Amino acid sequence: xxxxxxxxxxxxxxxxxxxxxxxxxxxxxxxxxxxxxxxxxxxxxxxxxxxxxxxxxxxxxxxxxxxxxxxxxxxxxxxxxxxxxxxxxxxxxxxxxxxxxxxxxxxxxxxxxxxxxxxxxxxxxxxxxxxxxxxxxxxxxxxxxxxxxxxxxxxxxxxxxxxxxxxxxxxxxxxxxxxxxxxxxxxxxxxxxxxxxxxxxxxxxxxxxxxxxxxxxxxxxxxxxxxxxxxxxxxxxxxxxxxxxxxxxxxxxxxxxxxxxxxxxxxxxxxxxxxxxxxxxxxxxxxxxxxxxxxxxxxxxxxxxxxxxxxxxxxxxxxxxxxxxxxxxxxxxxxxxxxxxxxxxxxxxxxxxxxxxxxxxxxxxxxxxxxxxxxxxxxxxxxxxxxxxxxxx
Amino acid sequence: xxxxxxxxxxxxxxxxxxxxxxxxxxxxxxxxxxxxxxxxxxxxxxxxxxxxxxxxxxxxxxxxxxxxxxxxxxxxxxxxxxxxxxxxxxxxxxxxxxxxxxxxxxxxxxxxxxxx
Numbered sequence: 001x002x003x004x005x006x007x008x009x010x011x012x013x014x015x016x017x018x019x020x021x022x023x024x025x026x027x028x029x030x031x032x033x034x035x036x037x038x039x040x041x042x043x044x045x046x047x048x049x050x051x052x053x054x055x056x057x058x059x060x061x062x063x064x065x066x067x068x069x070x071x072x073x074x075x076x077x078x079x080x081x082x083x084x085x086x087x088x089x090x091x092x093x094x095x096x097x098x099x100x101x102x103x104x105x106x107x108x109x110x111x112x113x114x115x116x117x118x119x120x121x122x123x124x125x126x127x128x129x130x131x132x133x134x135x136x137x138x139x140x141x142x143x144x145x146x147x148x149x150x151x152x153x154x155x156x157x158x159x160x161x162x163x164x165x166x167x168x169x170x171x172x173x174x175x176x177x178x179x180x181x182x183x184x185x186x187x188x189x190x191x192x193x194x195x196x197x198x199x200x201x202x203x204x205x206x207x208x209x210x211x212x213x214x215x216x217x218x219x220x221x222x223x224x225x226x227x228x229x230x231x232x233x234x235x236x237x238x239x240x241x242x243x244x245x246x247x248x249x250x251x252x253x254x255x256x257x258x259x260x261x262x263x264x265x266x267x268x269x270x271x272x273x274x275x276x277x278x279x280x281x282x283x284x285x286x287x288x289x290x291x292x293x294x295x296x297x298x299x300x301x302x303x304x305x306x307x308x309x310x311x312x313x314x315x316x317x318x319x320x321x322x323x324x325x326x327x328x329x330x331x332x333x334x335x336x337x338x339x340x341x342x343x344x345x346x347x348x349x350x351x352x353x354x355x356x357x358x359x360x361x362x363x364x365x366x367x368x369x370x371x372x373x374x375x376x377x378x379x380x381x382x383x384x385x386x387x388x389x390x391x392x393x
Numbered sequence: 394x395x396x397x398x399x400x401x402x403x404x405x406x407x408x409x410x411x412x413x414x415x416x417x418x419x420x421x422x423x424x425x426x427x428x429x430x431x432x433x434x435x436x437x438x439x440x441x442x443x444x445x446x447x448x449x450x451x452x453x454x455x456x457x458x459x460x461x462x463x464x465x466x467x468x469x470x471x472x473x474x475x476x477x478x479x480x481x482x483x484x485x486x487x488x489x490x491x492x493x494x495x496x497x498x499x500x501x502x503x504x505x506x507x508x509x
Contacts, residue, residue, distance in 0.1 A: 002401070003450055117426070117444025145445055249455035
């Protein structure tokens, strides 16, 4: 397919890998923010092809993974009602709540339907005027224009039997939360290309400047990721900390203004809880008062539900990059994609699922040792010390 | 959910005040919302995410990236020649140091930057 196949060329990929090896003189720790990028990096073995000491930490950018358990339990409470058609993006269906998941509810007779687009939920609402149709509006800035459009269209066309259960999160506050953490090891970010396609990258400029971290807006194909890593390492090696755009074919500095207008029309920024991370101020979207009648939480009065994660699951440490799935006692044994304990094993964008589908740590040909060099990298943008720098390769 | 994929716009229509259309993904056609990219033209490539066009692919930029990548290979090769041993190890090796599956599942036959 055009604009996909060209960016998967193995010959070019090897050239990029060689160039990364050539310019790298010191250990660096990078984080790819988006789960889609994690999937490609792990599946293609890109992280293992990097110079010794260059580490990829897999970031929290998996919407399924960071949706808090409370929201999943609220979804389950709403979906169990006989008057409700519950619609959701497919990857939310197997996310375990406290007691069950949406797929199990569906098997027991609840009307749970997978939709590709929130406009499909709108269509279902139009076709079923005597039923309540609820859409699980999760995601980062990438799904926000779509989810906002569904609400705005429902308002414009007077479709009152649609409501949305909102669990929207934002990338920049999560990056700041990671950078503010005393345990932070991230020295540079690959920003999520499609989030930036919509939002542009002006929000990232103050972050790069304040925390002295290079941020490279990066696409999703193997060559995009390798080039993004190359650009990030080049900045680190040169002591620069700018926002650069690797994904120029899809991302403009200002983003897509009409989509941003629609988001702002329907949503306002508010505090959000992130599964595994906790509450982050101003880190998500909630419906504006003007659209409150479309809020499923109000419509169905699903109050605060107190929840407990499975004790064996270390999803929080995985999401923040403190641990890898290989550090988890449940990985591949108690917990697998067929029977996930936690969200990162559910979504194909989750780190655990990405590791599992690449066969990492599961025996066989590629026994991946968790004892790969853990680089000690305290300062965010350390001063250059060429005399102590080890020749990379 | 988060996967955005590029496709070619093959139909643009007004659907009750909303700019909609059809996009072809290598033979598979999908109904999509084009409202956020009003300047879109038939034949344009757009990136589709949960049924919405979120970006028009800039063809010139797309080609530029590929050109930069293609020319870089020669620089890399000449650089490699001057660096001597140490750079000749395969990019992907297993724990015991033997080459395993290279990038993209292809067996790795040469050094980084070398011929496929």
